[in-house]
Amino acid sequence: xxxLTQPASVSGSPGQSITISCTGTSSDxxxxxxxxxxxxxxxxxxxxxxYDVIKRPSGVSNRFSGSKSGNTASLTISGLQAEDExxxxxxxxxxxSPLYVFGSGTKVTVL
Amino acid sequence: xxxxxxxxxxVKKPGESxxxxxxxxxxxxxxxxIGWVRQMPGEGLEWMGIIYPGDSDTRYSPSFQGQVTISAxxxxxxxxxxxxxxxxxxxxxxxxASMSGSPYYxxxxxxxxxxxxxx
Numbered sequence: 001x002x003x004l005t006q007p008a009s010v011s012g013s014p015g016q017s018i019t020i021s022c023t024g025t026s027s028d029x030x031x032x033x034x035x036x037x038x039x040x041x042x043x044x045x046x047x048x049x050x051y052d053v054i055k056r057p058s059g060v061s062n063r064f065s066g067s068k069s070g071n072t073a074s075l076t077i078s079g080l081q082a083e084d085e086x087x088x089x090x091x092x093x094x095x096x097s098p099l100y101v102f103g104s105g106t107k108v109t110v111l
Numbered sequence: 112x113x114x115x116x117x118x119x120x121x122v123k124k125p126g127e128s129x130x131x132x133x134x135x136x137x138x139x140x141x142x143x144x145i146g147w148v149r150q151m152p153g154e155g156l157e158w159m160g161i162i163y164p165g166d167s168d169t170r171y172s173p174s175f176q177g178q179v180t181i182s183a184x185x186x187x188x189x190x191x192x193x194x195x196x197x198x199x200x201x202x203x204x205x206x207x208a209s210m211s212g213s214p215y216y217x218x219x220x221x222x223x224x225x226x227x228x229x230x
Binding site for chain 1: 148155156157158160161170171172173174206208212213215216217218219220221222223
């Protein structure tokens with residue numbers, strides 16, 4: 001099972017919106033509404049930002065939103081802030097082993 | 112509040128054994144899956160496997176099956192990740208994470224345990 005495909009880097013200016021894509025297959029992203037997104041700052045543990053494609057955990061800013069179309073899921077960060085600079089990983093449940101797969105990761109830079 | 116507290120950093124030699132731990136609190140440990148994620152230096156996240164502490168049902172990624180053992184002691188709400196013979200390529204940060212909201216995502220994470228394997 002290969003990692004889900006994400007762009008290596010995405011950048012934007014403060015206040016702008018950016019979107020990170022996460023492309024899989026019909027066996028994972030396209031087949032289930034079980035896509036989640038994680039934010040990881042340098043030297044820190046990952047943090048859940050989005051689950052079940054579109055849902056936000058309590059405490060996560062509503063500037064973060066998720067969506068999916070076919071085999072590609074997306075995370076949009078609106079009103080980009082300096083604190084959003086981090087690595088972002090998508091993940092999906094998959095019908096084949098190993099049950100769950102992470103994306104390759106995207107580094108978000110706030111210009 | 113769910114908390115996962117992992118054991119401290121380890122420095123080991125190739126061929127040595129190791130068992131790291133992850134203690135859960137703030138939720139019913141036996142009722143939710145808990146898993147392990149590897150992050151090699153400068154690399155991304157890799158799903159290693161999960162365990163259901165209630166009955167010790169364990170699922171491994173094929174990449175890690177036979178290379179590590181995941182276990183849990185429900186009497187002390189602690190999950191474990193162990194190696195019988197470490198290799199230099201096992202050098203990485205290892206995170207435990209719980210699935211207390213749903214078995215489809217990790218909603219709480221431990222702080223990570225850095226394992227360094229070097230001769």
